[in-house]
Amino acid sequence: MPITLDLNDSAVDSTTRRTLSNLSLAVAKCKKIVVVTGAGISCSCGIPDFRSSDGLYALVKQQYPDVVLKGRDLFDASLFRDTTSTSVFYTFISQLKRSIDVASPSPTHRFIKTLDTKRKLLRSYTQNIDGLEEKAGLVGSSSDGVRINGKGKAKIKVKEVRNVQLHGDIHRVRCTFCSAELLCTEDYLDRFNTGVPPDCPECVTRSKARVARSARALKIGTLRPAIVLYDEPHPLGDEIGSMQTADINRKPDMLIIMGTSLKVHGFKKLVRDFARVVHDAAPSPASASTSSPPKGAKSMAGKVIFVNKTAPGSEWDGIIDYHVVGETDAWVERVTEEWKKMRPADWEVQKKLVATGEVESTGTFTVAKDITNTIAVAKGKGMCFYPEQIHCLLTQEF
Numbered sequence: 001m002p003i004t005l006d007l008n009d010s011a012v013d014s015t016t017r018r019t020l021s022n023l024s025l026a027v028a029k030c031k032k033i034v035v036v037t038g039a040g041i042s043c044s045c046g047i048p049d050f051r052s053s054d055g056l057y058a059l060v061k062q063q064y065p066d067v068v069l070k071g072r073d074l075f076d077a078s079l080f081r082d083t084t085s086t087s088v089f090y091t092f093i094s095q096l097k098r099s100i101d102v103a104s105p106s107p108t109h110r111f112i113k114t115l116d117t118k119r120k121l122l123r124s125y126t127q128n129i130d131g132l133e134e135k136a137g138l139v140g141s142s143s144d145g146v147r148i149n150g151k152g153k154a155k156i157k158v159k160e161v162r163n164v165q166l167h168g169d170i171h172r173v174r175c176t177f178c179s180a181e182l183l184c185t186e187d188y189l190d191r192f193n194t195g196v197p198p199d200c201p202e203c204v205t206r207s208k209a210r211v212a213r214s215a216r217a218l219k220i221g222t223l224r225p226a227i228v229l230y231d232e233p234h235p236l237g238d239e240i241g242s243m244q245t246a247d248i249n250r251k252p253d254m255l256i257i258m259g260t261s262l263k264v265h266g267f268k269k270l271v272r273d274f275a276r277v278v279h280d281a282a283p284s285p286a287s288a289s290t291s292s293p294p295k296g297a298k299s300m301a302g303k304v305i306f307v308n309k310t311a312p313g314s315e316w317d318g319i320i321d322y323h324v325v326g327e328t329d330a331w332v333e334r335v336t337e338e339w340k341k342m343r344p345a346d347w348e349v350q351k352k353l354v355a356t357g358e359v360e361s362t363g364t365f366t367v368a369k370d371i372t373n374t375i376a377v378a379k380g381k382g383m384c385f386y387p388e389q390i391h392c393l394l395t396q397e398f
């Protein structure tokens, strides 16, 4: 059974408080943390858990009063067998994307970015399609920056990916014929909203070029949201598999699971695989019995922490070590606060940066003097933080 730590009890219960503090210190000390997340981390951003929510479905219902399609069926690959359900899906996704477009990252998204900035994040894996990790500054598996356009076997530069989008990305579209992936523009969104998918511009260009030299026109595919439905393979399945294998081989020292009820089969396997290797990093019971047992945060190395409002099922006994009951935002804010108190040196460089505004190399990025007018370029990564994101880092992270 996992040890239950209710954030609401921590004010009155000293054991809960002490254990939570030890967990915070363990986060501060661990160096290879794997984070896996689900819909719960985006709830505070105003994005509903749409797989189980009726809210967005109600909007679609206005447009398609006679269609009964909801919940899981709206995300099942079989919907493409029927033109009406395909239209409902396109309309639904366009409305969902519009609600996501106005959302900002939560403290939990920014916490994952902080782990990355402080070089503690091995990698983040999410079930979410909202792309809020990327808005928080984490390079996602569908980012343009990681794409390889050549004819090689790999489609993305796996080393650059900080956040694996296990179910795809609502901000992108994919051609059903040539598999080209593009950003979802306003024009495409308007088309999806009417229930009719746009044509693939790459197919159109290729076909036109053929016609121009008097050859036969080619088939033109339509665009669809680049999200992964139930019973569909992920187009980056091989790359995701190799990232997971690489991360397991690097022996992660902590697994943090946040905002997911752990119900999706493939996701459960990923969590179990990571938990197994994380537990290998724990201090062995044999050494503890011969000498004094490790105390406090030291004994927390190699732990699996589950932060969610509801408890994990009994199938997770022996896999999850701690169940932190509460909002993920509340937990990450507590961890950050305690981390700053317990290991202030970890935060000193950035404080200096804020105080002086001078040119300062932190080892992860360089910021020039006039912060408001300058783009800071991540060293050697070709990644840009635009002024708005610098502002976000300065005001919210430190």
Ligand SMILES: [Zn+2]
Binding pocket: 175, 176, 177, 178, 179, 180, 200, 201, 202, 203, 204, 220, 221
């Ligand atoms: Zn195409």
